[in-house]
Amino acid sequence: MARVHHKSTRGDARDPNLAAVVDLPAFLTTTGELTSADRRTIVDQALTVIDEVYVHLPLKRAMHAVNPVQALKLLRRKVGTLSERQFHNEMIEIFKGLRDLHTNYVLPAPYRQHTAFLPFLLEEYSDAQGARHYLVSRLIAGFSHDTFVAGVEVTHWSGVPIDQAVAINADREAGSNEAARHVRGLDDMTVRPMAMSLPPDANWVIVSYLSDGDEKEIRLPWRVFRPDPVPADGDQADPASVAMGLDLNMELTNHARKALFIDGQVDFGGERKDSASTVSADDINLAEQSQFPETFQFQTLNSDQGDVGYLRIRTFSSPDSNDFIAEVIRIIGQLPQQGLIIDVRGNGGGIITSGERLLQLFSANPIQAERLHFRNSEVTQQIAESSALGGFTNRWANSIDLAVVTGAIYSQGFPIEDWATTNAIGQHYHGPVVLITDARCYSTTDIFAAGFQDNRLGLILGVDDNTGAGGANVFTHALLQRILPGADSPFQGLPNGADMRVAIRRTTRVGDHAGLPLEDLGIQPDAIHRMTRQDVLDGNRDLIAAAVDLLHA
Secondary structure, three states, rough: OOEEOOOOOOOOOOOOOOOOOOEEEHHHHHOOOOOOHHHHHHHHHHHHHHHHHHOHHHHHHHHHOOOOOHHHHHHOOOHHOOHHHHHHHHHHHHHHHOOOOOOOOOOOOOOOEEEEEOOOOEEEEEEOOOEEEEEEEEEEOOOOOOOOOOOEEOOOOOOOOHHHHHHHHHHOOOOOOOOHHHHHHHHHEEEEEEOOOOOOOOOEEEEEEEEEOOOEEEEEEEEOOOOOOOOOOOOEEEEEEEEEEOHHHHHHHHHHHHHHHOOOOOOOOEEEEOOOOOHHHOOOOOOOOOOOOOOOEEEEEEEEEEEEEEEEEEOEEEOOHHHHHHHHHHHHOOOOOOOEEEEEOOEEEEEEHHHHHHHHHHOOOOOOOOOOEEEEOHHHHHHHHHHOOOOHHHHHHHHHHHHHHEEEEEEEOOOOOHHHHHHHOOOOOOEEEEEEEEEOOOHHHHHHHHHHHHHOEEEEOOOOOOOOOEEEEEEEEOOOOOOHOOOOOOOEEEEOOOOOEEEEEEEOOOOOHHEEOOOOOOOOEEOOOOOOOHHHHHHHHHHHHHHHHOOOO
């Protein structure tokens, strides 16, 4: 395997505006109550969203044997007999039962603004026999202990063997396939955004771990903080909001993990921290750092097989598509031209057009974009015919109208942009390219990986068996209200900041996989690299070396 030496480093921008940390019991005293009328409004809007516009409903009924419409009708009958927690639990269970990270019930205030956490990150690696191990990879500032330190191996979680505890947690998650559920169950063990999950049931956990071969235990409390808001779905007045494909929970998790464990903006004792050294645009060395450091990191890697470029894309949410593509062109122009590694692990998606337009930079041939389809219904007919989006969805209207005659479940499929726009810039990188994926890749990142494979741009190296399998364009409830406004609209306001998101257009593949849905199936990589202990503790060394080997295969 190739040995890799890192030549450059990069910093991350810091955000100082974080609220103080509180213990979980203190947070729970701030939660309120919804009236019975509020609850019925939420259930009625969920019925409209799921029964009328949710594009994957036929697929989910078949693949996961669920009936969310009937479950919501039954819930409506008993809203007045449930506690607040029971009501939210049932709503969460119904939505998560769809196994769709695009389609969410977003809890009202104060849950939606807060994240529960433990003072460490838990990451996994596989040994030579394929057995999973779980390591403490980072500790929050302000937490110190003689033996519970970075690098120790966790063996049990409140008495449950750790692999089993992660599996139990994974069963509560909405990932479309086993790999996706597992990684989200792992993430949720120590960092839990409460926008789509209620607080932990326990006030603390007892973590058993190995320190120098000795078995030890530590009791750690769950705590809660309020990060800066993440405009993950964009401004609803922005045209990009209709081209969004995003795993919101992953975006919130990444944001919270960075604030807690990278930037050190709060400490475990509850103190807010001043931002250490906010970097202005004028201070950025563009030869070593992106002007959008939250989105891109890059460097030159020197290996035994020659210099190669490395580009990490952490989100497709920002900047806008034009600036996104321009910055990638600038970055890859500075990197070695003999080979490029694009790493999209943990990327929950963002603006679909950013992912689709990016493909042309690595292809000598015109790009075929993935196809999007509505589910045929009276409400999607109204959406497709609406002028509120500047005619963005009008080309789907005719085939939805014909469904009355044809009985088709789905509309015709069209690319999200026209062929000329997707191919307007052309190829900018002519060397071989390898794409690194994992099961946290979702939505726009799924679409990008599918296009990469379907257009034969290079090989895909996965650390998991699939990507997250999020094959859709997502609309927020607020966007649906904007498209179909007024008192007679099927979409009415939600109480106390509650929200919903729905997969409204499904994505199907092109090329050798033409017609296959992305949802639930995801992208299978060409090669697998299971994360090693050295990867977890030493900057992905073995993973990058495996990617370099694949570049020269």
